[in-house]
Amino acid sequence: MSPLGSLRMLSDPVLSTSHPSMGIVMRGAPVATILLGVTCGVFASGNGMSWLAPVLVVSAMLAALAQQTLP
Amino acid sequence: MVFVISRSGVHRDQRFRSWRLKLTVFATSGVAAGAVCGAVLGWLGGMLLPASSRIGLAVIGGLGAATVAVTGIAGKRVRLPQWERETPQRWTRGGALRSAAFNGAAMGSGFTTRIGFWLWYVVPVGAVLSGSPVAGAALYVAYAATRIFITSVLFVSRIRLTQRFGRSFTSVVRTILAQRGIADRVSTWQLLAVSISVLISFNL
Numbered sequence: 001m002s003p004l005g006s007l008r009m010l011s012d013p014v015l016s017t018s019h020p021s022m023g024i025v026m027r028g029a030p031v032a033t034i035l036l037g038v039t040c041g042v043f044a045s046g047n048g049m050s051w052l053a054p055v056l057v058v059s060a061m062l063a064a065l066a067q068q069t070l071p
Numbered sequence: 072m073v074f075v076i077s078r079s080g081v082h083r084d085q086r087f088r089s090w091r092l093k094l095t096v097f098a099t100s101g102v103a104a105g106a107v108c109g110a111v112l113g114w115l116g117g118m119l120l121p122a123s124s125r126i127g128l129a130v131i132g133g134l135g136a137a138t139v140a141v142t143g144i145a146g147k148r149v150r151l152p153q154w155e156r157e158t159p160q161r162w163t164r165g166g167a168l169r170s171a172a173f174n175g176a177a178m179g180s181g182f183t184t185r186i187g188f189w190l191w192y193v194v195p196v197g198a199v200l201s202g203s204p205v206a207g208a209a210l211y212v213a214y215a216a217t218r219i220f221i222t223s224v225l226f227v228s229r230i231r232l233t234q235r236f237g238r239s240f241t242s243v244v245r246t247i248l249a250q251r252g253i254a255d256r257v258s259t260w261q262l263l264a265v266s267i268s269v270l271i272s273f274n275l
Contacts, residue, residue: 032220035216036213043206043210045206051268051272052272056193056210056265057213059193059262059264059265060194060197060213061213062190062257063194063214063258064214064215064221065217065254066190066257066258067181067191068218068225069187069248069250069251069253070185
């Protein structure tokens with residue numbers, strides 16, 4: 001689903017005045033970093049591999065990022 | 072869903088609560104769908120494929136991914152096997168929370184709608200070849216959580232984005248959609264990096 005589609009799905013046009021929620025980005029960055037590390041660790045330990053795990057996990061995240069450009 | 076929420080007779084505080092609830096349902100459903108898909112694929116890989124077969128398939132997959140990536144870098148697009156469709160519109164008529172749950176699950180699992188990029192296949196293939204439900208779930212959740220997180224941030228920060236760029240949010244979103252070419256190039260190079268990493272890790 002595109003960002004526009006997601007927005008339409010989630011949006012409340014009546015409420016669209018202000019949400020002081022931009023801070024979620026700042027709070028989300030360290031949380032995302034920790035999650036990335038934990039995910040890499042879990043994947044590496046469950047799969048018996050070490051350095052390949054972050055490559056695969058980052059690839060999965062990049063795939064998700066790229067899909068935001070899908071119509 | 073928009074019509075369900077914005078209809079008259081809904082109190083302001085309830086509307087405010089509802090978008091949070093929808094977002095929670097959407098995110099939970101998406102991450103859960105990713106976890107289930109990854110765990111099932113990892114379990115199937117472990118059950119059906121012995122370790123030696125998984126290594127062999129990883130090498131074959133790495134060579135295939137390298138071929139696709141190099142072809143893409145050379146400017147020729149290799150047709151992507153995918154279910155070429157968008158989110159069913161009928162979901163929006165099934166109620167706000169149901170729609171949020173279905174959309175979240177579709178985004179978290181990834182394969183029920185247009186995939187768009189070869190790099191996506193690293194997720195399910197990696198989950199299968201991991202041979203472990205935990206590892207498969209971890210990899211798939213990384214994908215699902217990222218997709219859900221980006222969408223959620225776009226949603227909650229849409230007003231700031233609008234103010235920052237001085238345009239309507241729809242226009243901002245169109246700008247994001249216009250970055251398809253960059254996303255294509257980045258994902259193709261990353262696919263090449265993954266394939267080389269896999270081949271190196273198995274001493275090829």
